[in-house]
Amino acid sequence: MDSSEQVAQAVEALVKRLLVQNGQDEDCQMDLDMEPNSGASALAKTKADHDTRIKAAQEYCLRILGSRLAPSLVSDDVHISDLIKKKLMRDDPSSAKAIRFSHLYTKLSTCSVLTKKWSILYFLLALSDQSSAAGKDGLPNNQPLSFLGLHNLETTNVERSRTSLTDTGTSPGARLESTQAPSGSQSREAAHGASGKYLNRNSENNEVEESALLRDLIFVFQGIDGKMIKFGAESGTCSIDPSFSISASTRSLVDRLTELGWLYKKINFYVQTTLKEGTAGLVGQSFCSALQHELVDYFRLIAVLEAHISKDSDVDGRKGLTLKRLLVWTQDSLQRLRLMSVLVECCHNLQGGALVSMVHDYTQHGDPLIQQFIHHMLERISAPFYVMLQRWIYEGELEDPRTEFFIAHNPEVEEEDMWQNKYFIRKEMLPAFIGMPLAKKILSIGKSLNFLRHKCDDSGWLHDSHGVGKALKYGDIAELEGSIDAAYIGTSQRLLHLLSTKFKLIDHLTAIKRYILLEQGDFIQHLMESLGPNLSQPANTLFRHNLTGTLEAAIRSSNAQYDDTDILRRLDVRLLEISPGDSGWDVFSLDYHVDSPVNTILTPVAMHQYLKMFNFLWRLKRVEYALSSAWRRQTTSARAIRPILELVPELHHCRIVCSEMIHFVYQLQYYILFEVLECSWDELLKAIENNTSDLDSLIDAHSKYLRDVTSKGLLSASHDTNMMPRLLELLATILDYKVAQDNLYNYAMAEIERRERLAQTADRRTRHGQWGLTDEDETLDRIPEEQFEELVPSLLRTLNEYSMQFKRELSELLITLSADGDSDLRFLSFRLDFNEFYLGSMKNGTAPLTAAAAVGSVRKPSLISSSR
Structure with a gap:
């Protein structure tokens, strides 16, 4: 047997198998079974028709195998897709069709079932080229596929159709009906009862008519139960009544099409529930409106489909809308409904900006069609949001x-x-x-x-x-x-x-710096001298109107009188809360009043920080004032108390300790007034001029200025330990030392007055011819014995204790400052101890804090021995 005979046998077997799968042989067998008494002639005719169909199909397959259908081109998917895109761009300059093709081609490329993708694209391109050559009547030419070598096949099919029509003398539809047994059809319809009106009259297995399924699907698309397709009560999914006979392929198509109804019902339920409950805000209502607007196109599609079904039902024997065509026509709407369903699920409990943000996230999708759809939705959803923003x-x-x-x-x-x-x-x-x-x-x-x-x-x-x-x-x-x-x-x-x-913000900041932060030196000096005697009294004896009068006098006595009157009227006196034992120095404070809108920057919290800084600077000024008074007394009384030889070394040591205290106070003042206040003020002005873009940045710049002033000025820049209590104790020690020194100088001045009175008495006696001094009189050139043993040692011991305490506290402060991480504080430590007098003595083990005690203990015996 040669190869041609083998091919013919293979084709014959293949045709018979295909006909069996398509139900041709079964139909013939059913016809024979249903008509047992029809006679031998009918049986012979049926077998002859069956053999004729097999022979025609076999010839048709052989003709296909003998034809050359494949073009002589290279199978390149990318190239053929580019050709289609260019053709679509020429046909539609808006490029919408080209974008749509790219989307479909992407899906086709990812499909693993199809293996001949190039052949499909080439066939579609060839069809589009051939369709452009249609006749004027809108119908294609007689040989539409002649360029593919299929013209002979077409001719054979036409001839075979004509031959079959000539033989039967009836139409194809009538010929098919003649093959069915009327009695069997009636019996099947009666068996199905009321459902028989949906049966396909041309089918031998009692399948439901496709038109009936189409009419049911139209109802399902609108969320309504059909005769055969119904929604589940709990799950909401659609199911087909099992009493109807529907093939597996048709059932699969119906299941795919019912997804539209399920999605529509879900979206519509969300919209109706949200609008009915009234819990949605403006953006939520806009979201529902956008969903309803998109459903309008969906309703329009349903109306078109229903019109097609009605039109097709009126035309007998015409193949119109089918389930497969319906599936193709609803793909775009299905994609939109899926997107809207996803949005409904994601935005179910969201409102306002959160809802807009959730929908906006889907604009990052790579599909341009989805991006365009979401963008169109967002234009409606975000409309209330943008109204609020505007x-x-x-x-x-x-x-x-x-x-x-x-x-x-x-x-x-x-x-x-x-x-x-x-x-x-x-x-x-x-x-x-x-x-x-x-x-x-x-x-x-x-x-x-x-x-x-x-x-x-x-x-x-x-x-x-x-x-x-x-x-x-x-x-x-x-x-x-x-x-x-x-x-x-x-x-x-x-x-x-x-x-x-208009509101002079910089002027107010400058005024606070000058008066509250004590930059106006002459004003502060006049105020300190005027208030000194009153503030030394107990705090409960002070009256605000008296202090206000003193403040106005200090303004008139200094250059502050030339400032703006609006600035000066805001300067006031404030008394802090009085505690038992407080003096006027402890409760006195200056205040500066600000009003709207400047109080937005100079808030009450900020003014409290300024007053906190003022209290410390005011205490530092008080110590400076006290040390200046002590130095002035030392200078003016040096010549007068020189005759008291017993106190000369102690008074000299007092001047040395007082000089150390003055050095400490002056260096601390210099650091605060220049290194802290002036540098921070310069940074504030630069920030306001260059880096201030809005009121928030202005507030931040002022807050940074105030934070730098308080943290560095109060010695709490970067360390964990708060040094302010230690610093206040050090200043209190200086004041105590000044009081002890005043007591010593008061005693010295009293001793000078005693000696002067005794000298005057001796001189008067001498002029009267009497002894100037008697045994009962006190000595004229030395301190009395009882005072030298009791009063003078206690005064010197108090001075030595305060001196030792000052040096001990200063040494501890210097150690903390030198180890601090802030460079400004380390520089302050260097200024206070530039020659390492304190730290060097502590490293060598000879701390200066014991020097004063050593001097006092050595000098006292020498004083006693020299005076006796």
Whole structure:
């Protein structure tokens, strides 16, 4: 047997198998079984028809195998897809068809079932080229596939059809009907009962008509149960009534098509429930409106499909809408419904900006069609959000009845604290396309507008120059950022300009620096000298009106009188809370009053920090004033008390210790006034001039200035241990030493007066011819015995104790400062101990704190021996 005979036998076997699978042989056998009494002639005719069909199919297959269908081209999927894209671009300049083809080609490329992808694309391209050569009547040419070598096949099919029609003398439909047994058909319809009206009359296995399934699917697409297809009560999925006979392939198509009804029902339930409950905010209602708007196109498709079904049912014998065509026609709507279903699931419990942010996340999808759909949805969903945003940045009004905006306010906050705490950002409502830096700008814009309207009384500028004719909508993020930046710059510059010009912010800061931080030296000197005697009294004996009069006198006596009257009237006296045993020095304080809108920067907390700094500087000035008074007394009394030889070494040691204290106080003052205050003030002015873009940055610059002043000025820059109590104890030791020194000088002056009175008495006696001094009189050239043994040692011992305590506390302070991480504090340690007198003595084991005691213990015997 040659190869041609083998091919013929193989084709014959293949045709018979295919015909059996298609039900041809079974139909013939069923016809024979259903008509047992029809006669031998009918049986012979049926077998003859069956053999004729097999022979025709066999010839057809052989003709296909003998033809050359494959073109002589290289199988390149990318090349053929590029050719199709170029053709679509030529046909449609909008490139919508090309984008659609790219989307479909991507899906085709990922499909692993199909292996001849190039052949499919080439066939479709060939069909499109052939369809362009159609006749004027809109029908294709007689030989549409002649270029593929299929013209002979077409001719054979036509001839065979004509031959079959000539033989039967009836139409193909009538011929098929003649093969069915009327009695058997009637019996099957009666067996099915009421469901028989859905049966396919052309089918021998009692399958449901496709048109009936199509009509049921139209109802299912609208979320309504059909006759054969119904929604489940619990799961919500669709199922086909098992009493109807439907093939597996048809059932699979129906199951795929019912997904549209399930998705529609889910989306519609969400929309109706949300709108009925009324729990959704403006953005949520807009989301439901966007879903309903997208469902309008879906309803339009259902109307078109229903019209096709009705039209096809009126035309007998016409092959119109089928399940497969319905599946193809509904793919676009299915994709949209799937996307809307995903959005419904993700945004079920979200509101406002969180909902907009969730939908916006889907714009990052790689599919351009999905991006376009989400973008179109967002234009409707975000409309209320952008209305709120527009009102906020152009009018300063927060119109958010359902708390959907990412900016909220606290109605319990007072107007004085409006800028800092009234408005804030809710991160959970912040959309993803608005970052935190941009959100802070938006917050600043609205706060600035409210500030200008309520604090600065500048409504005219808002009406004339801000936000006229501007509208915001979802779209270009760069354009949105540009609009926000323009509004941010305009409002911030206007607000800063008013604060610096109309409300004199810099002048107020300068006044606080001069008076509260004690920069105005002549004013502080006059005030200290005027208040010194009164402040030395108990605190409960002070009266505010007396202190206010002294303050006004100090202003008139210094260059402060030439300052602005508005600045001077804000300067006032303040008495702190009085505790038992406090003196006037402990409760006296200067105060500076500020009002709106300057109190937004100079808040009560900031003024408390300034007053805290003033109290320390005022105490330091008091110590300086006390040491200046002690030095002045030492200088003026040196010649007078020189005759008291017993106290000369001790008084000299007092001058040395007093000089050490003056050096410490002056260096500490220099560090605070110049290294801290002046440097921080210079940084503040530079920040205001160069780095201040809005009121928030101005507040931050002032807060940094105040933080530097208080932390460095109070010696608490970078260490964990608070040195302020130690420093206050050191200053208190200096004051105690000054009091002990005054007691010693008072005793010395009293001793001088005693000697002068005794000398005058001796001189008067001598002039009267009597002895100048008697045994009962005290000695004229030395301290009396009882005082030298009791009073003088106690005075010297007190001085030595305070001197030792000062040096011990100063040494501990220097050790802490030298080990600190802040360079300014280490530099202060160097200034206080530039020759390492204190630290060097401690390292060598001869601490200077014992020197005073050693001097006193050695000198006392020498004084006694020399005086006796």
